Amino acid sequence: MPETPLKLAAQQLVAASLADLTPEGRAQRTAAARAQGPGSLQYWAKRVDPNQVLDETERTRRAQEEKTAYFRRIASGRKKAREADAA
Incomplete structure (x- = not known):
């Protein structure tokens, strides 16, 4: 059944x-x-150099910068939201 x-x-x-x-x-x-998510450096490497024309060192450097910027933007948005809730 x-x-x-x-x-x-x-x-x-x-x-x-x-x-x-x-x-x-x-x-x-x-x-x-x-x-495959934003926490992975591979995710950002694919976004900054989709055609893989950069050398590995430059691709990794740019990917790390993009990842850091992404998470800083999220943190900034969360801070603004907390401040708005506190007001």
């Missing part, structure tokens, strides 16, 4: 929770997504 969608969803939640019990389990499952 097939499972109901509700029972299936509950089973999937339990399975996901059990898989997350070990740090390496979650790390392995999310590694590809994290590598």
